[in-house]
Amino acid sequence: MSTKRLDGDAVSQTELRMRDGQATTVADEAITALAEVLRGRLVRPSDVDYDDARAVWNGMVDRHPALIVQCAGVADVVTSVNFAGEHDLLVAVRGGGHNAAGNAVCDGGLVIDLSLMKGVRVDPLARTVRAEGGVTIGELDHESQAFGLAVPMGVVTETGIAGLTLAGGIGWLRRKHGLSCDNLMSADVVTANGELVTASSENNADLLWALQGGGGNFGVVTSFEFRAYPVGPEVFFAFVIHPGTGRDARAALQFYREWSQEASDEISSFAILWHAPEIDEIPAEHHGAPIVVYLAMYAGDAGEGEAALQSLRDYGSPIADLSAVTPYLEVQRFFDADYPAHEMRYYWKSRYLNELSAEAMDALIRLNEASPSHHSTLDVWQLGGALSRVPPQNTAFGDRSAPYLIGIEANWESPEDDAACIEWGREVFRVLEPFSSDREYFNFPGLYEEGDQSVRDTFGENLGRLQSVKRTYDPDNLFRLNHNIPAS
Template structure:
């Protein structure tokens, strides 16, 4: 969508009818408002429309469409690809729409699209309830849910999108709609895993489950020299793990002077972490084998509040650090795959980077693949390759490491990816077609119906048929 100067009178008219703040480049709060979590992202939108409610979202979408502006939608601003902000266009900023309402009897929560998982957990845990969220509490609810949502309760209760019961959204035409199994069911199918392609979701209704307030957790670190042994044992463990167990491994240097003895701070390590969605006593027994694979160099396992476990990794992903992540669904954890994971861990250019293996299956795999757009139910594991570093001069080395690792690891995968760990958007249409397979054409049909001009293109984009990408194919590099 071509960018152009916005007529001042039109902007003034927009501001007059808008209840939230309309932030321009000359406003003192502009730089803070355009900043997102990933320090690699440095975009300068023409306007930021900080919405207070659905009426503001409708106004912002209509203004963008009528003025042919590129649109970015900001929820939590935590997406690694930086799609919450854009150059020259309009940011529909939902960050002040953070309300969470819980009905403990019905075990339902209604969540506005600017909320984070910390906001949700705070309210739901007051009643000993939770819905599957992410692995970092500062992550936005909206982006995680629309991309599927792989978190700490996944094997027992499924993906975040599996626990979605309805959404409210504003379509590209500026119309308000509700989607559920009973209303606009085709749209509800696409929302669950198809990303932000079909509208601006303003609110979510989630099913809740009894969780916590205390849960049994595992967080154990082994020497990197035992990585092959640990990954083999992990493979065997998850093959027969209890349904309540959801775990992952993280391999890297992970330098932390507070956690490790001085002589181990700069050494490669492998961590195994997870929690048990059930009784603490059962959880301690179920997780115990993960703590006994070898002699740990540190073991922080134990019982803790669920909210504390949800925040365990927050400090490892601070605002403003530089991030470049990619993912692949793995068809198994073969001896060759383990060897290559070890290799890529050892040559990571940043000590803050990790190569992660997420246990999947369980409740994720029990949902019929045709029931939602989410494309990863077939895989037993997800590989996450996270480059995390601090200085711009190290950008090229870290990005190259991630790309080379993924190119190598595709031999153990069908090439499909988890859309919430996509890297930037340079892969384009081929990545989406590979990930969704035959489902892709159904998503295109849905895109044609709800966003035929590709107003919502800054996402893991599904381009409508018969039209070029509205953003001209521009991708972050």
């Protein structure tokens, strides 16, 4: 668009969205000047790679930002934050782009995209790893395992470490070494006024506390420093498949409940309700039928792990037992192929279960059978262990008392199935309510439809402190596309 300047010349302008959602215009001169001062790149709708730059993992998300700054380093992040502040723009922050609700992008606003910022530095003696904000789990693992180390992260390697850590982070090391955010030692953060601060236990300790579960509310984290632990290179991985209907399914879940209550901290496991995929390892007569899958990794010596996981493998008459000594890196990649980026559609929510009661098990079995998509799963994450021993007030993440988390994963292929699959996810969320606490795990946020109330319930007694940190580092709520901390 163009408007007249006072001297009569036309000024071309770009229409953008402000943080309150209203439209505004910015002179193209200012946008060109922004592009010129970057070491990275400004991507605009007229660029040939615009569609690639705005695509996120969830194929259902189709947002059109006005400006995408692909930052090369901290200076570009500072420039972007200042530009957004000057023009009061709506801002999205992108790490790995895996947030299921698609908050890494926004319509009409400015995206601060860290996905080119890939630096990782391992200190093998101190057992620490420093990683920039655009690093994925696979990249972090690659560098860490070169020194026999691992940082507790999630279970799919294309996920960004940034969003995952800021909202918690649960993976195969959770019961031995805690959440990702529990292992965050320090972070460099560009705050809303464009200042770079380091948050650690010595400096800005309140900010470090808030980053440990409080999400992207406080600034753009340009680099994370983590504690790492010796793991692998091989571990024992249990992968056992049982029938998933009726009494068989109930018995398999009941056994899993008893077994998981006795498991040592080295073991982190799941029971997953799913439909059998058409793979050679599963006999053809089970293809497409409901199944219960046990998955467990032993974070320690592989031989000890084999012995420790034998009891899980001994239960019942499995359809298949594919357990084996496995490279840790392969365990980390185990789920990757099931979650292709861009082409599938996803709606993920969660419920913490106070107990895996008979009623809850029956509901899970029934809901799995009723799922409109055979890609969908109901994941019973075993919690407890190290992650549960961190007192709620020690990190923003808060209460860790629930023994199980149910990951509600609606996964499907075709846009025509959007309504049915999202409704299934919401139905599971509703049905599980009586068995659950009122907290949510914000890395599986649905479409954030529960809003403020869920943020209040989830942070509980930590909410007041989070609000105070928010007022210090982002008083005008520039960073709002997240599980946003309410001002009062």
